[in-house]
Amino acid sequence: MNAPADAQVIVVGAGPVGQSAALLLARWGIQVLVLDRRAGRDSTGSKSICQQRDVLDIWIAAGAGKIAEEGLAWTTARTYYRDRELFSWSFEREGPLPACVNISQTRTEQILDEAIAAQPLIEVRWGHEVTGLDQDPSGVTVRCAQRSLRASYALVCAGARAQQLRQTLGVSFDGETFDDQFLICDIKADLPGWENERRFYFDPLWNPGRQVLIHPCPGGTFRIDWQIAPDFIPTKADISRKIRQIIGDRPYELLWHSTYRFHSRIASRMRVGRVLLAGDSAHLVAPFGARGLNSGVPDAENAAWKLAFVLNGWAGEGLLESYHAERHAAARENLEITAATMRFLAPRTVAERMRRRAVLEGGRVAEVDSGRFAEPFWYVDSPLTTPEPTRPFEGRPPKGALCVPAPGVIIPDVGLPGGRLREFCRDGFLVLSGDMCDSRLFAQVLGKVTTAPLAVRGLAEMDGTGSLAQRLGAGPDEAWLIRPDSHIAAIIPHAGPDSVAGAVRRVLGKQ
Template sequence: MNVIVIGAGPVGQTAALLLARWGLDVLVLDQRPARDLEGSKSICQQRDVLDLWSSLGVPEVAEEGLTWTTARTYYRDKELFSWSFDSQGPLPPFVNISQARTEQLLDAAIAREPRIEVRWDHEVTGLTQDADGVTVRCGDRVLRAPYVLACAGARAHAVRQALGVTFDGETFDDRFLICDIRADLPGWENERRFYFDPEWNPGRQVLIHPCPGGTFRIDWQVPPDFHPTKDDISEKIRQIIGEWDYELIWQSVYHFHSRIASRMRVGRVLLAGDCAHLVAPFGARGLNSGVPDAENAAWKLAFVARGWAPEELLETYHTERHAAARENLEVTAATMRFLVPGTEEQRRHRRDVLDRAAIDEVDSGRFAEPYWYVDSPLTTPERSRPFAGRPPKGATVPPAPGVILPDLPIPAGRLRDLCRDGFLILLGEMRDSGLFAQLVGKVTTAPLAVRELAEVDGTGTLAETLGAVPGEAWVVRPDAHIAAIIPHAGPESVTAAVSRCLRLS
């Protein structure tokens, strides 16, 4: 095998499918005896994650998931504001769907892939590496591969310890009760509701999400010493839904964590998902950052393993995804300071914001968005295309080097359908595309496609939407991020951008 993936959750499943698509043989290990399909867990999947899963032959997550239309925020018994997502694009902005169902759909795709083998009941107890590969021990069983991608979740203590990686951060004292219920609640089926300080949970908050099949996910912030009985849970649910009939499907109580691994790459081992970073769930930045970890790791592992790039490329996995994790920690830490204020000053600030109904200052979790690799060593900056900074909530960022390519409809399907088989070079006018491909091919044998925008979309709509101008060349990475936008581009400047993106120069 070429890569051992530790962990068969959604991040590990995604990584295995991506590595197999790149032509690598993958062994997936999981310590559990079998798949556990209980509970909604990570329910909210962002558009770019749905795009990636669709490209892997799993469009059902987007098709089966539910996209609510309205988000309502309340303070005590008063509605502060409501808003809706921009639903433009070939895929919904997000869907709600249980993690259990997502895992089932990814499992089905894995079962169709002969390059992937999954072994359950394989708890990793030791891990060592040398110049040629990595040795993984599961009790008395010894396995070996050139590379390992650890997606083993937050409790992967043995893996991090074996690598000498710390997992620094904090755990919040307050606990959170989660319940999945099935109920017919007219008017609630397409609304997400967030309650600050309701009379039935004073001083804390409650979040309610609709999910497919007439189910709802309810999250209560509860005191640190809260240990619910069946009657406690029934009372809490009744306080919200009244006398409507309901079925309790699943429940759990847990703490929120804010932690990050000191390193996400140690030699031939990469760490991804909850194994590398933990964030509070408000804003859905957990799984929605773990899946981009998997994609970033997979194309780089494949390019190194297949001889298309030097091993130095792997270090940029740590550079890029550690920066992404730090940003997610920053955003969610600000949210938690508002939701769970730890000082009297923070509590006063929250009361003041809510009492004033200061809509722009209410922080119930900025929704997950892709990380933009504008400062990455793989990105070629361009003064005429500066990064515009973090956009307003719900808005998209204009295309620029480091930003993910917009997922736009084209006559053949979606623009990103062209992106994930290697490097994509988009030319802004009729050029000698064969010459571009020939010259870039002299520096790397990595997969490469050169397309003219007029060829991709002869109407001119695509070029207009991107803001592409004649003479430009757009270099797009295998994970659909823009590596360079080059004005007055020639084959040499395009070749230089590709070389930079592969750490060839």
């Protein structure tokens, strides 16, 4: 494909989803132009703070590993009803990365900007508001006030305010807005014992009938979210009083505050021809469970490797339709989960309010919903996944626990002598073969099936102790096909070259 005049891909929006997409595209050798309507970076407030393990892994691959290094890895989540602790839970450890870290979006964007500045394939232009998108068989014309720009594809990561671009594409954005407001504050204070715990309060005496969420952040800072009445406009005195009700007479510094309402919306399409939608441009969810940015970055990764495979001639354009199939399903799941959470947090009917009170007062822990924490979406039903009846998806594991590997599930991030398992997955397709498989024959046959980067590695070769095969539950005659985003595309028992080749064709969208 001939290089277009301005870039191979234009990314609209320089927030963390757009930044991630640009870095991941450049990693595949794709020339990227990032456009943002703002005059420059807005560096105020914590905004999205809680980054999940699998998103940290994506950022490491993108060259922004400092996010994981600088983030605060909290370990315990406590939930209270009034002044009584209902329960607590901790994440199950997997590999070298923490289950999540807290770090302000401002710092995350700074680290991503540093990585972008070191990448010659990426150009960022501020003060470029995109007003329209026109497509033809050979590319996309991106209309700005200054001029029109040209690329083979466009990826819209323009946030929740991308209504004009969605309308240009004929995409609806149906859903709802919740009435209650939320007041958020960043404070700096010394709160011994709170440094590594997330605390959630239902109906505390200092916010009766509503909720409060407290998260620790790096540098002795804390993020506090209060649910407040729809018509309440907090003054400085109100904010000071609310903070004092939580921390007492300890000294503190108020760093930032804001109010907002939650939305629950989803785009009708996430791919329209040569234009893909990602992040808040495609879906909005309530933040309890941290499913916003933790879903937007996997959007960016999914779009990046598929666009790169098409642009590099390794796959046909039909592969891009799987972006919509996979990430729209992920958005729908997040909407269902967060909508159920909001019905519990902000009940709208008498029946919902009565049920919530009965659950909390009765200590019915299994029914308490303060937000199921973000987890990767598993492409069990994807057209790219080869199903295997002997390896069925066992469903979502208990809160904080790990998932049993199966086709469509993201592969465990096992520590190996040469690094982490997922570090070996990011450069193309990876075939993991058992001791009874002929790895050399696999490599010869698969080299005739695809020109995409592909490596065949024996499980024993990668880890001679056998712990990798044990953690995966991999048999000696099995082959595992892993996608560039670390999801398991196929687990093939009694594997032969033809069956592995069929799984590769399928993951390229050729079946």
